[in-house]
Amino acid sequence: MEYTEIMVRYGELSTKGHNKKNFIDRLGANVRKALHRFEQVKVHAQRDRLHVELNGANYDQVMNRLKDVFGIQNFSPSIRVDKTFAATAAAAVKMVQEQVDHPITFKINTRRSDHKFPIDTFEMNDRLGGYLLQKFPDLLKVDVHHPDLTIRVEIRLNGIFLSSETIQGAGGLPVGTAGKGMMMLSGGIDSPVAAYLGMKRGVSMEMVHFFSPPYTSPQALAKAKQLTAKLARYSGSIRFIQVPFAEIQETVKEKVPEGYLMTVQRRMMLRLAAALTMKRHGLAIFNGESLGQVASQTMESMLVINDVTNLPVLRPVLSFDKTEIIALAKQIDTYDLSILPYEDCCTVFTPPSPKTKPNLERTRKYEQRLDIDGLIKRALDGIKITEIHNGEDFLNQNEDVFAELL
Amino acid sequence: MIYFDNSATTKVAPEVLQTYDTVSQKIWGNPSSLHSWGENAWNLLEQARQQIADLFHVKPSEIIFTSGGSEGDNWVIKGTAMAKHRFGKHIITTSVEHAAVRNPTQQLKDLGFDITYLPVDKEGRINPADVKAAIRPDTILVSIMAVNNEIGTIQPIKEVGEILKDYPNIHYHVDAVQAIGKGLDDLVFSDRVDFATFSGHKFHAPRGTGFVFVRSGRKLAPLVAGGGQERTLRSGTENTPGDVAMARAIRLVKENEAAAVKREQAIKERIYDHISKFDHVHMISGRDKGFAPHILCFAIEGVRGETIVHAFEDQNIFISTTSACSSKKHSEAGTLAAMKVPDNIATSAVRISLGDQNTLEEADQFNKVFDQLYAGFKKIIE
Numbered sequence: 001m002e003y004t005e006i007m008v009r010y011g012e013l014s015t016k017g018h019n020k021k022n023f024i025d026r027l028g029a030n031v032r033k034a035l036h037r038f039e040q041v042k043v044h045a046q047r048d049r050l051h052v053e054l055n056g057a058n059y060d061q062v063m064n065r066l067k068d069v070f071g072i073q074n075f076s077p078s079i080r081v082d083k084t085f086a087a088t089a090a091a092a093v094k095m096v097q098e099q100v101d102h103p104i105t106f107k108i109n110t111r112r113s114d115h116k117f118p119i120d121t122f123e124m125n126d127r128l129g130g131y132l133l134q135k136f137p138d139l140l141k142v143d144v145h146h147p148d149l150t151i152r153v154e155i156r157l158n159g160i161f162l163s164s165e166t167i168q169g170a171g172g173l174p175v176g177t178a179g180k181g182m183m184m185l186s187g188g189i190d191s192p193v194a195a196y197l198g199m200k201r202g203v204s205m206e207m208v209h210f211f212s213p214p215y216t217s218p219q220a221l222a223k224a225k226q227l228t229a230k231l232a233r234y235s236g237s238i239r240f241i242q243v244p245f246a247e248i249q250e251t252v253k254e255k256v257p258e259g260y261l262m263t264v265q266r267r268m269m270l271r272l273a274a275a276l277t278m279k280r281h282g283l284a285i286f287n288g289e290s291l292g293q294v295a296s297q298t299m300e301s302m303l304v305i306n307d308v309t310n311l312p313v314l315r316p317v318l319s320f321d322k323t324e325i326i327a328l329a330k331q332i333d334t335y336d337l338s339i340l341p342y343e344d345c346c347t348v349f350t351p352p353s354p355k356t357k358p359n360l361e362r363t364r365k366y367e368q369r370l371d372i373d374g375l376i377k378r379a380l381d382g383i384k385i386t387e388i389h390n391g392e393d394f395l396n397q398n399e400d401v402f403a404e405l406l
Numbered sequence: 407m408i409y410f411d412n413s414a415t416t417k418v419a420p421e422v423l424q425t426y427d428t429v430s431q432k433i434w435g436n437p438s439s440l441h442s443w444g445e446n447a448w449n450l451l452e453q454a455r456q457q458i459a460d461l462f463h464v465k466p467s468e469i470i471f472t473s474g475g476s477e478g479d480n481w482v483i484k485g486t487a488m489a490k491h492r493f494g495k496h497i498i499t500t501s502v503e504h505a506a507v508r509n510p511t512q513q514l515k516d517l518g519f520d521i522t523y524l525p526v527d528k529e530g531r532i533n534p535a536d537v538k539a540a541i542r543p544d545t546i547l548v549s550i551m552a553v554n555n556e557i558g559t560i561q562p563i564k565e566v567g568e569i570l571k572d573y574p575n576i577h578y579h580v581d582a583v584q585a586i587g588k589g590l591d592d593l594v595f596s597d598r599v600d601f602a603t604f605s606g607h608k609f610h611a612p613r614g615t616g617f618v619f620v621r622s623g624r625k626l627a628p629l630v631a632g633g634g635q636e637r638t639l640r641s642g643t644e645n646t647p648g649d650v651a652m653a654r655a656i657r658l659v660k661e662n663e664a665a666a667v668k669r670e671q672a673i674k675e676r677i678y679d680h681i682s683k684f685d686h687v688h689m690i691s692g693r694d695k696g697f698a699p700h701i702l703c704f705a706i707e708g709v710r711g712e713t714i715v716h717a718f719e720d721q722n723i724f725i726s727t728t729s730a731c732s733s734k735k736h737s738e739a740g741t742l743a744a745m746k747v748p749d750n751i752a753t754s755a756v757r758i759s760l761g762d763q764n765t766l767e768e769a770d771q772f773n774k775v776f777d778q779l780y781a782g783f784k785k786i787i788e
Contacts, residue, residue: 019731219445405425405450406457406654 072169190288475605493542558701
């Protein structure tokens with residue numbers, strides 16, 4: 001079937017009252033961004049639906065990209081025909097011929113927004129259904145309640161559109177409608193999943209990654225960037241902010257008792273993330289913490305670590321089991337990257353037995369030994385920001401050279 | 407020279423050798439090393455794995471590099487035995503397998519495993535119903551070759567797969583060494599096949615290369631345990647130049663596959679149609695569907711196989727007694743015996759095996775030489 005357009009149905013955003021226009025505009029922009037390499041495609045974001053006019057673009061490829069755009073409930077590849085019954089019937093016959101090879105039940109579902117069109121909804125259902133029955137007496141039977149095949153007919157001002165398939169979209173809210181968040185991305189399994197879930201609720205994410213050469217390897221940095229490139233398919237591109245952390249780790253190690261190393265390091269990370277959030281007009285900090293998973297992720301630890309900022313610290317995977325997080329990581333294809341065995345900033349300088357119930361007063365007291373403002377300032381002065389695009393490769397930089405050998 | 411012994415081995419392709427050379431000289435780090443020199447080699451190896459996976463439409467994690475066909479067969483059979491012996495000790499295979507399958511099963515027999523060797527019909531083919539009848543509660547493995555190396559019979563891999571769908575716990579292995587590049591991927595990678603063994607030197611890759619397809623979720627114990635390479639399934643420092651060269655060889659084979667299969671089939675038919683007319687010639691391979699396009703086995707009754715091989719060799723044409731591996735041992739071929747071919751014909755059998763380099767002109771030349779040699783042989787036959 002040569003489809004001419006993809007009809008996209010909105011998800012939750014159709015219930016969002018006066019914000020609706022913002023949502024639709026943002027979704028339209030996100031869809032355009034996702035489809036930018038299909039030059040001939042035209043995107044029309046309208047009140048009730050979004051229409052992707054294909055103009056000859058490969059509809060399989062276009063639909064594949066649409067599956068990653070949040071805010072889409074589902075979509076249907078459609079074919080546009082002239083506004084006559086004959087053209088509609090011919091297209092429906094072709095649909096049946098291509099899709100049906102054994103006896104099934106069907107129904108016609110007509111929607112008419114052009115009320116001047118002479119055939120009304122009921123008549124179209126009746127006539128087209130009857131026509132198909134007569135054409136395919138051995139293949140088709142009507143069942144209006146549980147049909148195997150539903151042929152949708154939409155009579156609009158600019159043509160009649162037929163479709164028979166509905167493909168699930170990614171759901172959620174359009175990225176950007178919830179504002180900007182700073183994601184603390186380590187490179188483990190949890191933080192990419194948390195980033196994905198935040199983006200799914202409309203957050204435009206920026207990644208904050210702490211790296212500590214020579215304690216962490218260049219591969220660990222490349223891995224975090226690679227994960228960002230994976231997640232960028234939900235938003236087109238993501239800013240990646242690398243923050244040098246070695247000086248802080250060395251200083252903390254020197255001055256703070258072993259049991260509090262982790263707690264103080266985390267507080268320093270959160271201070272840096274908070275400073276970046278304020279500076280870059282973000283609204284919240286996101287991380288991949290899951291309650292009780294490791295020492296820093298007890299409620300007692302969260303209380304003490306959270307003490308350094310008033311910004312909301314949002315934890316999308318807080319109540320998930322590890323197995324649930326892994327299942328999601330596999331679904332969004334970050335799992336295989338996350339388990340690559342490179343040391344990251346969370347695994348070096350980890351004391352053998354960190355306090356699971358740190359004391360806030362004691363933590364504050366130990367921190368008085370540090371020049372907090374100086375350490376934070378020097379780290380922020382050393383940040384590097386990279387714009388990372390969907391599909392970029394950081395782990396295997398020689399891919400093209402290698403392709404010559406293969 | 408006409409080389410008609412491609413099932414024994416093939417010549418390394420020049421561009422494949424080029425890759426081997428470049429990788430050996432320039433990307434020689436140990437893929438398991440932490441530093442960037444090793445990392446680079448790792449990336450190359452993984453890119454090669456990805457390419458192979460893409461060419462066969464499987465996942466990269468399902469491709470495990472080995473040293474070749476014998477290792478692959480041994481691994482799947484013994485690895486299954488080690489991983490699953492608590493669930494049962496019964497293995498089903500055929501009476502026409504390559505020695506790399508037959509002998510490991512014999513070794514397991516000595517360790518107390520029970521092996522069923524399925525019979526074959528006069529075309530060397532098993533009956534899927536026999537597989538079903540042989541299955542027992544303690545069966546852990548069914549191992550069947552895709553293409554017989556001696557006479558080219560294609561086995562009913564899909565039909566057996568259908569039967570095994572009712573027995574999801576049984577491992578299903580296909581020795582696919584003779585099946586690569588012959589238009590048989592649908593068979594070898596059909597949905598119920600768990601393991602498939604391949605050997606590099608059969609398709610213009612260097613000796614000592616090969617891989618096994620291991621379906622996700624299927625467990626094999628490693629045969630070579632050690633440093634944990636290949637996700638602990640096959641230890642030993644990775645053969646980066648060999649594996650990368652093999653990935654290239656596979657790409658070349660797949661690119662030429664459709665044309666090569668057509669040409670090999672045409673060569674086979676031209677020779678078949680010519681020599682089958684002679685009184686004392688017995689055609690053992692079939693001509694058409696049901697047999698691989700590249701293998702043709704026949705006998706000249708009354709002339710020993712070795713004699714035929716050497717006579718052709720004198721004319722600069724290289725063919726083989728049935729299987730190169732057993733051809734020096736003066737034992738009649740396993741496959742022919744299983745097919746109940748009479749001894750006097752089995753000892754007279756020779757095999758032509760074609761490759762993608764062979765031409766129709768070579769078939770004509772072969773036929774011409776055949777006529778001359780046959781005229782000479784006639785004197786000893788009659």
